[in-house]
Amino acid sequence: MNWSLIGWIFIGVSAILLALFTFLFRSGKGYPIRKTEAVEAYKGSQVASIEEGRARQVLLGESFWTYVYPGLGLQALTIVPKLLDLETAVDGGMSLSGGDGSLAVFARQIVDGRYQDGFSTKLSPIGVRTTLPGVTPLSLTAGLLSELSLRPYGSLALLGHYGPAALLLAETVIDKGGRVLGTAGTLAAQAALFPSIQNLLIGEMTYMLPGLFKKSTGHQAAWLTEDILRVLLILGLIVGAILKMIGVL
Amino acid sequence: MKKVLIPMIALLVGLVTLAGYFLPTQLGPTLTIIIGAGILLMSAAGLIGIGYLLHMHIMKLVHKERGGFFSLIVLLFFLVALIAGLVLPPGSAFYRDLILGVQIPIEAALLGVLAVVLLVASLKLIRTRGWTPLSIGFLSSALLSFVFDLGLLHAEPGTLSAELLDFLRGLPWLGARGIILGMALGGLIVGLRVLFMIDRPYGEE
Amino acid sequence: MIICPECGTENPPDSERCLNCNALLTERALEEHIEEQPDHEESLDLLSQGDHDLPDLLHALKQDGELPGVEGEQEDLSSEDVVASFSLSELEEIQPDEETEEPGESPVVKPDQMPEWLQRIRQRAKEETDSIGEITQKIQAAQESLVEDKSSQRHEDYSSFLENLGETFPTNDLEAVPIKEVVKDKDHALEEDQEPDWLERIRKAEGKLGENEDAANAGNRDGDSLLQWLVALEDGTLKPPTADVEQIEESLQLEDSTQELPGYDDSSFGQAATQEIHVVEPGLQAPPLLEVSKEEQSQADQLSATIADETAVRPIHRRRRAKAPWVLRLILGVILITVLSFGLFTGAPVKSNLTTLKPHQQGLLSWAEALSPDASVLVIFDYQAGFADEITLIAQPVLDLIIKPGREIAILTSSPSGMLLADRLLNEVIGTEDIILRDLGFVPSASLIAYSLASPVTSEIFPLELEAGDFDGVLILSDTFEDAVVWIEQFSARIPSIPVNCLVTAQAGPLLAPYWESGQITGMVSGISEAHQLEAVMGESTLVAYRWRAYRFGIFMMIAMLVIGATIADEGKREDEGWGGA
């Protein structure tokens, strides 16, 4: 059996399905996905923070180019405009932190662009801060721990790629009555955060995140494609196992 | 024009790189150039990132913001590491001790603090999560892993209990395989989205 | 009794200004006030007294359909933009100079610079902890529902609809005059009985015509705005009509006829953009028919939902906040450090009594022992400095087996501290032995270099003049699963023939096991407990044994915490947090 060929077929099928659904969903149709309380709860924490006059921290991750859980840096950035709502524009009080220059620079560009196009040219985007607390995973944690102690933070969103040390950040915010949203990062980070925070997206669920903030054709096409591939994989595993057992494979 | 050019570059480079898995020998030299350029580019991006960090701290000092003193510390130690690194010969034992002498204690101590925080977190596992299949699996598995870790449970090879212990030891790998497969699926889709220009990390346009 | 919209103080019915905060109270006073105010404030004051306890942003929402007209902008703005530009107009004077300020370095907007609506929300959040989150959540819900449909057509529809409402204004006036002003003037027109017939008849139907402008019917003046009238209908706060049904129907026909007025773009405001609302009032023979745009309806729904929610009983959000959260941490920390120190500095090293290795450990040893005397091995140092001691404990016995005179050891890292850590570890292992070390240096991206190295073609140019195929094996020293898997995937995908082995921390072990089961990893040692076994089997150093007692104490403490945590778990506390699990 030529497994390499199967791999190429799998990639081809994925590509065709993704292209097809992206095209089909342009007409306005979509793919209904599960409601996840975590994101709703996080939105609530944003609101509560604004009303209490507390700051909000968003960790965009340690690096932009991630390999396992690819595209987490990108995903974190795609969420940024969705976090920059009117209240944030007026209130400021939001910090976007990344451990990678690309993340910090992109985040700044997005914030400026959002204020320019989304809000008003007369409103300065400087109320939303973009910081680079450290350039290595643990220096990022150390820098952010100091940052989190400067002001009372009402919410912390752990987006992108980060390690188990993120638990220190989460606990710091929780201790001060803040709320935390955790998304994949690394599996070790998920395990470390699991006992502490309820709003944690585990494993693949992190790929649902941008669409949970605001759906787009691309996201919905990707979700449906991934679900179809998952079903194909499950069926393939069962059929293959049976064939192997009866000696056909 | 740029709206077409920029995504096309991603697609072109992506397809050539992907083809490298299929035609490694034919595309070998081309790929070395593409990857080599990518690595150099990443280094430049890394330097720009460091520049951003410095800019941030310099501005803190200029605007006399809160925490300016600490920005001064950052800049000071940045210069120490930079100058020493460029002046001292490669592989200098002093430079190694200078960097690791600070990095190891701080990083390890941070992990030490993490150990304590994990202890506190473990106290509130069920309070936070409640008794759900997820939390029950988590709790029992964590307890069992610690017990295995300490070598308190072991049996003679070939015995029934040895088989049972091996089975229990291997249980976490089953979930892990499922998670890994899911991640691979996700990775495939995200990769394709970037190639298809559905996601554009290189700009919001 | 008039409730002050600003501070909520109860004032006598005849008072024009609040006794407490001196805010304007009566409709007449408000209208007088309108004439003295700049545009955007005027639009706020057009709102009914009943709505004054809502943030100005909500007022903005209710006005947003009119806003595209502000400053006579030609391009279509989304509702969100409109809301933004409205509320932000309040901020113009308090915005710091963009040129003098440094992006990313500004503090939060100061209370004195904060818009009034936000100040009011915060004031309320302080006073009523149970209201936290409610007000703005509703506003956001309203915004989201409006932002969802960004079609510029809608705005054109809405503007043209407003044009038709303000009959007395020709289209060119609309372009010149900001719509809010138009609306204000329209209200003046109402004062001068120049209001549209349909509205007059509706008022008649409500039995309000000619009533005194007292506080009681100040709210009814909301009927000036079709939107607020709809809300009133939904809230059921309208008085039963006294007018006969024909009058109502006539008025509605007239309202329909206003759609054929010059300047009205029929295509942009067709049937699709409208819907029928059957208003069934007690005592009516037939329900009156009223046409409103979807835009109007959605705003009315949002507004009524918000108003209703403002008065609704809210669930109490209690913040989970320990009195002194660090106390428990400190106590546990002190206990842990004491216990560990006791374990470390008392008693002799504890050797492992497990003499049989696990298959994946055995696999690594077999590979290391089978290496030829002139073998070349690629050692990848991908771990952070904080994990150096654990990796040293795990790697030392294995490296002792691998690094022998005559063998070529190539070193590569993609972790910032990797090169220094490699230097440190190899100095401990090699000592004075004469070993051929080939330093391939640091490469910033593991995935790219792994892909490049795993190429079956040797390239004479960048980055490395070799390929993984040159080696008899690869040994990965890593602290995380993610860092290790990059190499494993690339090597097994491109040159599966080369044996890959891993020396990893305990946190990476369980996740790498499937790769060992699949044969992508030849052998693996992960964590101190496996290193402890390996040390016992190889019977050389006692580095792990020396730490074992302390380690065991620490693990016992964690087991105790998990058990105690599970026993004292209180489900009730979770409810207070009001957070849903993922």
Add this chain to the structure above:
Amino acid sequence: MITNEMIWGAVGFLLTIMILSYLIGDNLFFRLAAHIFIGLTAGYLAVLLIRHVLIPYLVKPLIENPGQSQLWMILPVALILLLLLGQVPRLSWLGRIPLSYLAGMTAAVVIGGAVFGTLIPQVQTVFSAFDPAGWVNVSGYAWPGIINAVVMLIGVVSTLSYFHFGRKLKLTRDEDQSKRPLIFESLGKLGQIFIGITLGAVFAGVFSTALLALINRLIQMGQFLAGLLGGS
């Protein structure tokens, strides 16, 4: 006499205490240590990138051996220039060209790795677990092999099902909004247990690693104090 080890031992001792002081919350000492760490790490990373990547692979070849063999260098040089130009706000779009280059390349490497490095080998492992030839183990039992294979399949399938994105199509109650289609929902329940088991094991690993780091710090501090008190 003060030795090199004593100096670095003292530095390590102080820095460790400063970081551990975070147990009582953020304080001046913690912040001081953290910022020393940030500055030093950034400085070292800069040295690493300049000295070990840019100079040997870009600058040196261009200076020492310009000409035909180095023609390929035009590509990285041009991309780096564009990246730098992209930092100028008005020319920021130019910066997107090198980033699109990196994005495309990384995406392709990820796709290849995910499919050929994980998906296929892991699926093969599940299949091979069902090979009757491999069921009989050293102790002569076949049933552990069979049970292991079945549990492996159930574990993988149920875990995959847990991550199903789509929601139940027929919505009868509000909770249905967060429910998967029936079959995935029921399999997902089982998957939760396997995921919990995996995360539990990883949690144990994370604690083990963190604990060992603390133990090693205590050893270093103990040795330093012993050296100090011993006068050596």
